[in-house]
Amino acid sequence: MRTLVPILGDQLSLALSSVADADPAATILLMVEVAEEAGYVRHHKAKLAYIFSAMRHHAAALRAAGWTVDYVVLDDPDNSGSFTGEMARAIARHDPERIVVTEAGEWRVAAMLEAWETLFGVPVEIRADTRFLVSHAEFAAWADKRKQLVMEDFYRAMRRRTGLLMDGDKPAGGRWNFDKENRQPAKADMLMPRPEMFAPDAITQEVIALVERMFPDNPGSLAQFDYAVTAQDAARQADRFFREALHDFGRYEDAMVTGERHLWHSILSPYINSGLLDPLDLCRRAEAEYRAGRAPLNSVEGYIRQIIGWREYVRGIYWCEGPAYVERNFLEHHRPLPAFYWTGDTDMHCLREVIGQTLATAHAHHIQRLMVAGNFALLIGADPAQVHIWYLEIYLDAYEWVELPNTLGMSQYGDGGLLGSKPYVSSGAYINRMSDYCGQCRYDVTKRVGEDACPFNALYWDFLARHRQRIGDNRRLAMAYRNWDRFAPEDQAALRQQAARFLTELDGAPASY
Numbered sequence: 329m330r331t332l333v334p335i336l337g338d339q340l341s342l343a344l345s346s347v348a349d350a351d352p353a354a355t356i357l358l359m360v361e362v363a364e365e366a367g368y369v370r371h372h373k374a375k376l377a378y379i380f381s382a383m384r385h386h387a388a389a390l391r392a393a394g395w396t397v398d399y400v401v402l403d404d405p406d407n408s409g410s411f412t413g414e415m416a417r418a419i420a421r422h423d424p425e426r427i428v429v430t431e432a433g434e435w436r437v438a439a440m441l442e443a444w445e446t447l448f449g450v451p452v453e454i455r456a457d458t459r460f461l462v463s464h465a466e467f468a469a470w471a472d473k474r475k476q477l478v479m480e481d482f483y484r485a486m487r488r489r490t491g492l493l494m495d496g497d498k499p500a501g502g503r504w505n506f507d508k509e510n511r512q513p514a515k516a517d518m519l520m521p522r523p524e525m526f527a528p529d530a531i532t533q534e535v536i537a538l539v540e541r542m543f544p545d546n547p548g549s550l551a552q553f554d555y556a557v558t559a560q561d562a563a564r565q566a567d568r569f570f571r572e573a574l575h576d577f578g579r580y581e582d583a584m585v586t587g588e589r590h591l592w593h594s595i596l597s598p599y600i601n602s603g604l605l606d607p608l609d610l611c612r613r614a615e616a617e618y619r620a621g622r623a624p625l626n627s628v629e630g631y632i633r634q635i636i637g638w639r640e641y642v643r644g645i646y647w648c649e650g651p652a653y654v655e656r657n658f659l660e661h662h663r664p665l666p667a668f669y670w671t672g673d674t675d676m677h678c679l680r681e682v683i684g685q686t687l688a689t690a691h692a693h694h695i696q697r698l699m700v701a702g703n704f705a706l707l708i709g710a711d712p713a714q715v716h717i718w719y720l721e722i723y724l725d726a727y728e729w730v731e732l733p734n735t736l737g738m739s740q741y742g743d744g745g746l747l748g749s750k751p752y753v754s755s756g757a758y759i760n761r762m763s764d765y766c767g768q769c770r771y772d773v774t775k776r777v778g779e780d781a782c783p784f785n786a787l788y789w790d791f792l793a794r795h796r797q798r799i800g801d802n803r804r805l806a807m808a809y810r811n812w813d814r815f816a817p818e819d820q821a822a823l824r825q826q827a828a829r830f831l832t833e834l835d836g837a838p839a840s841y
């Protein structure tokens with residue numbers, strides 16, 4: 329049967345459910361670069377270049393494997409600019425008897441696919457995305473039975489289901505979670521693993537020129553673009569991670585060092601999310617390193633937990649909560665995100681580092697995203713929907729299904745604790761403990777008030793004080809509130825005035841780029 333199979337930009341896997349059992353002789357694969365996807369937010373330039381280059385390389389790989397690929401480039405003068413418009417043109421070109429597509433990764437695009445059958449009068453089969461361990465229905469069934477959706481419970485179920493790090497029905501090493509061993513700071517003079525860097529080939533250079541021409545005002549820079557854009561190169565990056573970094577991944581998972589964006593992290597999320605690497609395969613490789621005695625359990629367990637635990641869990645929450653999740657604003661935060669999120673131009677060294685690195689490379693690791701950029705946004709009371717758009721725009725690995733629950737839920741507490749058991753806020757002390765940032769800052773991390781006091785300190789106490797009614801009975805904040813209550817009333821007043829002065833100054837600065 330003549331079949332048209334659209335492949336979306338984050339579905340770049342040869343084993344995709346819509347392609348795996350298709351007949352190459354009777355199937356046209358359709359890939360389209362469209363203005364609608366490129367423009368629904370102002371994506372970082374590197375994110376656009378990555379997606380278009382990876383799509384073009386994937387089309388070449390599919391052709392080499394014997395598939396017929398119909399590929400529409402962004403600057404094709406006949407390009408209609410939308411998935412639906414390009415489907416209409418492709419149907420006219422190929423007259424398919426049916427359309428088969430793997431489900432989309434977000435509500436917005438899922439709604440488009442759902443509409444096609446009626447719109448085009450051609451049968452449309454939407455298949456589950458088998459790159460994930462858990463289907464939407466399975467996650468909903470798991471969630472239905474529970475009062476609280478605890479990630480750790482979900483993760484243990486995933487360990488049992490996959491058999492990863494299991495010795496019979498017991499967790500390897502006798503414990504499910506080794507996170508307590510994973511909180512060491514690192515130092516700038518340590519010997520660190522160095523990731524592969526991939527010089528842009530002719531296709532990537534062409535795409536970089538296209539992005540510079542068509543999106544000159546989008547945030548971010550392309551000067552340092554060194555990402556893999558093929559499955560082969562992504563696999564080389566994974567090899568490097570398992571060989572050189574996994575061993576200490578756990579120990580330094582939360583560490584931050586000025587000028588170091590990789591540390592012992594894998595930097596594989598863009599490739600996993602767009603289909604170049606298979607997440608379960610990576611977990612199996614990590615386990616093999618442990619079983620062979622080449623990597624310790626705290627690192628391997630930590631790595632596997634991020635993928636079969638957090639990654640699957642946030643996806644489950646995204647689809648369970650529905651399209652209205654994005655509107656949740658439990659703390660009623662409405663402050664615009666400061667302009668320096670798009671420039672890195674701030675005296676706060678931690679934020680300058682994280683935002684500067686993000687603008688240069690479209691990447692930051694988890695603690696940089698959560699405890700620096702996210703922490704500050706939460707402390708100042710930034711509008712969670714705006715914070716969400718920033719993360720969606722600015723990170724190479726950002727697709728709504730994974731970015732939104734991490735940002736609005738975990739980082740901004742917008743869902744009131746559905747995803748995180750407490751707001752992830754800290755004073756400067758946490759940043760000082762986990763990084764070398766404070767030593768290079770114009771502010772003094774030990775001071776709470778005064779012109780040179782670290783802004784995170786007063787903002788932290790002010791956050792707790794002003795939200796006491798909403799979060800004061802959270803058991804995980806009990807110690808923090810006890811400490812707040814120990815301050816003398818005049819010290820409390822001084823802290824709140826310090827925070828108010830800082831916020832007034834911030835409000836006087838331009839609000840967006």
Ligand code: FAD
Pocket residue numbers: 592593594595596597598600601631634635638639640642692693694695697698702719723725726727730731732734735738739
């Ligand atoms: P590693 O530290 O090497 O971790 C291993 C893998 O685990 C990652 O490659 C990733 O696939 C997975 N992983 C780790 N943590 C998470 C998590 N919380 N949720 C989902 N997967 C996880 N991750 C994205 O892939 N896309 C996003 O848009 C995204 N937005 C985020 C926004 C905020 C506010 C926060 C706090 C985190 C966000 N994360 C996101 C999670 C995490 O920061 C990135 O997955 C990680 O930094 C990617 O770098 P890495 O591949 O070196 O990860």
Ligand code: DLZ
Pocket residue numbers: 335336337338339360361362363365366367371375376379432433434437727
């Ligand atoms: C993110 C993105 C961008 C910027 N451009 C395209 C594109 O031109 N064509 C395409 O097929 N996909 C693109 N993508 C990825 C899609 O937005 C992604 O597949 C949907 O969000 C569904 O998850």
Ligand code: SF4
Pocket residue numbers: 676677678679755756757759760765766767769770771772773782783784
């Ligand atoms: Fe950030 Fe405060 Fe440390 Fe400066 S002193 S780097 S503002 S935490």
